[in-house]
Amino acid sequence: LAMPWDILGAIDAAYGRSEGQALGKLIESVQHNAEQPPDMGGEIAKDTPKSDISDVDASAPEVEKWVNAIFLSAIQSKTSDIHIEPLEDPNGKNSKVVLRFRQDGFLKPGPFSIPWAYRQAIAAKLKILTNSMNLTERRIPQSGRIQILAGGNPIEFRVEIVPTVYGESAVLRILDRRSIQVDIHKMGILEDTKNKLLALLQGIGGKKNFGLVVVCGPTGSGKSTTLYSCLNYINRPDIKILTAENPVEYNLDGIVQVPVNPDLKLGEGKTFNFAAALRSFLRLDPDVIMVGEIRDEETAHIAMEAAMTGHLVFSTIHTNDAPSTLARIIEMGVPKYMVAGTVKAILAQRLGRRICPDCAEEHDPKPEEVAVFKEHHIELPAGQKFKKGKGCDSCKNSGFRGRVGFHELMVMTDNLRKQTLEDASALNITAHAIKEGMRTIMGDGLEKVKQGITTVREVLGGTEEAEKK
Numbered sequence: 001l002a003m004p005w006d007i008l009g010a011i012d013a014a015y016g017r018s019e020g021q022a023l024g025k026l027i028e029s030v031q032h033n034a035e036q037p038p039d040m041g042g043e044i045a046k047d048t049p050k051s052d053i054s055d056v057d058a059s060a061p062e063v064e065k066w067v068n069a070i071f072l073s074a075i076q077s078k079t080s081d082i083h084i085e086p087l088e089d090p091n092g093k094n095s096k097v098v099l100r101f102r103q104d105g106f107l108k109p110g111p112f113s114i115p116w117a118y119r120q121a122i123a124a125k126l127k128i129l130t131n132s133m134n135l136t137e138r139r140i141p142q143s144g145r146i147q148i149l150a151g152g153n154p155i156e157f158r159v160e161i162v163p164t165v166y167g168e169s170a171v172l173r174i175l176d177r178r179s180i181q182v183d184i185h186k187m188g189i190l191e192d193t194k195n196k197l198l199a200l201l202q203g204i205g206g207k208k209n210f211g212l213v214v215v216c217g218p219t220g221s222g223k224s225t226t227l228y229s230c231l232n233y234i235n236r237p238d239i240k241i242l243t244a245e246n247p248v249e250y251n252l253d254g255i256v257q258v259p260v261n262p263d264l265k266l267g268e269g270k271t272f273n274f275a276a277a278l279r280s281f282l283r284l285d286p287d288v289i290m291v292g293e294i295r296d297e298e299t300a301h302i303a304m305e306a307a308m309t310g311h312l313v314f315s316t317i318h319t320n321d322a323p324s325t326l327a328r329i330i331e332m333g334v335p336k337y338m339v340a341g342t343v344k345a346i347l348a349q350r351l352g353r354r355i356c357p358d359c360a361e362e363h364d365p366k367p368e369e370v371a372v373f374k375e376h377h378i379e380l381p382a383g384q385k386f387k388k389g390k391g392c393d394s395c396k397n398s399g400f401r402g403r404v405g406f407h408e409l410m411v412m413t414d415n416l417r418k419q420t421l422e423d424a425s426a427l428n429i430t431a432h433a434i435k436e437g438m439r440t441i442m443g444d445g446l447e448k449v450k451q452g453i454t455t456v457r458e459v460l461g462g463t464e465e466a467e468k469k
């Protein structure tokens with residue numbers, strides 16, 4: 001059995017020094033051995049019968065190489081999620097384990113596929129590395145974590161394994177603490193929007209600044225990163241900041257971060273969830289509280305109570321845009337008067353791909369692109385040029401490298417509080433918020449098109465869900 005530190009040492013050596021060369025040799029090695037499954041005492045044949053689910057033992061050295069290759073490839077290609085999916089050919093000839101990487105929000109084929117005979121061994125190896133999953137249980141979903149050091153940089157994989165008709169499928173979310181941007185000035189927020197946001201974060205201390213600030217958007221839209229950047233901005237020795245997270249994705253110096261674990265029982269049907277953490281926080285004399293997500297009435301009520309009693313509370317919620325968040329909180333069972341009097345601001349966001357700076361070139365706007373600007377009442381100056389990436393080695397000929405956020409900040413005013421009490425529907429709140437200067441996600445994205453940061457197609461793709469609502 002290859003011990004975890006052997007694997008981690010190999011990754012550290014490659015990732016920290018000669019990345020491309022080491023990865024190339026590793027992939028070449030595993031692909032060469034793919035045609036010759038390891039000798040496991042004569043029990044494993046090249047064409048394994050469908051009834052044999054054991055296949056290659058997880059302790060085989062080739063399995064270690066496959067896992068190393070997966071980790072290295074994903075880390076070096078700046079992948080956010082690794083998908084390992086067994087796909088069986090009904091004829092039994094082309095069955096394989098497909099590897100896909102999510103990069104800049106899109107799933108792309110991995111640099112190699114994994115032989116069918118290794119499907120159970122790879123899943124078993126991942127379970128071993130988590131040190132928490134049941135190795136023999138293949139009938140139910142399991143969750144775990146793998147923590148490694150790569151080039152001295154701590155990297156964590158959040159592992160989810162589910163049973164499928166063809167074997168176990170795994171998805172690994174990569175949490176690279178080095179890649180998380182927690183400087184609010186480098187978040188790509190437009191200057192006027194950023195100034196409004198920073199104004200909300202002034203005067204903290206002495207229980208002077210209180211209320212609820214919510215960041216909303218779909219999964220993977222960067223909500224947690226935005227919250228971290230806000231906390232990092234206000235963090236100073238004379239302020240007590242507490243966070244409840246599941247999981248803690250990034251460690252901030254000077255902040256007390258609590259990992260919430262709903263699997264822990266607190267007796268009498270209670271679990272250690274966000275609501276339980278919030279109750280405890282109120283007795284710990286905080287100035288600022290961050291709760292990872294408001295997902296139920298209990299958590300929403302306690303967050304509101306904390307915000308009403310002199311605390312600045314940050315949280316996230318899954319809604320499409322800022323105005324609809326008010327209605328969502330009310331639907332959870334929180335009274336309108338409490339929502340109107342407590343919510344300080346709501347920031348909605350999406351992510352789109354950023355044009356590769358190495359191959360960006362100017363072009364005249366197409367008629368259909370101009371039409372999008374007219375539809376949303378955004379003026380295009382005469383002679384305005386757009387940019388696009390023609391493709392190069394830096395972006396793997398995609399024309400895009402990295403991602404940029406599209407933001408919608410709705411600051412609660414007296415009028416919006418009044419409208420919340422009278423009619424908190426998304427349509428009504430949106431109309432009044434725009435009159436008071438709110439820039440929509442679409443408007444924010446189109447401004448970034450004018451600045452040559454992204455394309456109209458990316459803005460439409462990143463915001464169409466919000467616009468449909």
